[in-house]
Amino acid sequence: MKVIAVATQKGGVGKTSTTVNLGAGLALSGARVLVVDLDPQAQAGTAVGVNLAGEDQLARSLGWVLQARLQGMRMDLSTVWFDRSELLAEWEDAGTLHLLACEESTMTAAQDLIHKKGFQSTPILRRMLVEIADQFDFVVIDTPPAVSSLSATALAAADYVVTVCIPEYPALKGAAATRGTVRYVKDRTNGECDPQYLGAVLNRSNPPSKWKSQEVNIRNGMLDAELHPFMTDIRIDNRISDSFAYGTPAAIRYASHAPGKLYGQLMMQIIERMQQPPEKWETPEHIALEASVE
Ligand SMILES: Nc1ncnc2c1ncn2[C@@H]1O[C@H](COP(=O)(O)OP(=O)(O)OP(=O)(O)O)[C@@H](O)[C@H]1O
């Protein structure tokens, strides 16, 4: 089982979209995938058609399970996760797609509890995932924006961290900050957790032939900040945002169109990087500013 956290401090840049479409792409290619929603906004759940509502469903929130575990109670993740493999029904060779869902009040309470207990409690999710390691090939974790005990918990749970940027300066700063945070996880967890930084996705991009100076500067800034951008950018595409309303990720709804193809390419590059040392990773070239249209 390989655990990938999708994280950046900046809000609204495409963490959730990347998480669910990457998870969907991996599942379409035959893998057994668990998407973990660690953001109290619970949008990853929405993206795969699960919304926890009503008191009877709170007990299926990851926030509830985390609280129980932190207080020394045993709760198995398999009793709360949702099997969403029906989304893959049309694909004969598909794997499986499960979701650990969350909900705001339980997740916020879990966040407070982890914060109170300090850094030594951040490996809590990792320990729970280790117990189910033989049931999944990939776990993809959606994280909240900003720095919090929940984002620290996600990084501690991860074998690999992917960050996300959009062609705007604050997004570059947020991704660089997250890349820096990854370096401290090992020390802060006394060596128990050691995530590897894997690269940055440029999301909401235009075709390179239409790039203005800001887009060129962001791409070059990603290279200069050693964010290791992937070769494939995810273009701005309404089909990606619309898919939230249908509870089916764009990589599934539009599997044979641009969203499916781009997320498929990104997935392959992520898997390739997992198998190679950073010095062998393929990254895009710097772009001359004169190449921009303005
Ligand atoms: N490539 C894209 N093309 C068009 N719309 C996109 C794209 N990527 C994301 N969006 C839209 O942008 C908005 C923010 O995306 P998303 O929710 O994935 O970001 P986020 O980083 O998870 O946000 P938050 O920090 O609030 O969790 C959503 O409405 C989403 O549908």
Ligand SMILES: [Mg+2]
């Ligand atoms: Mg999100």
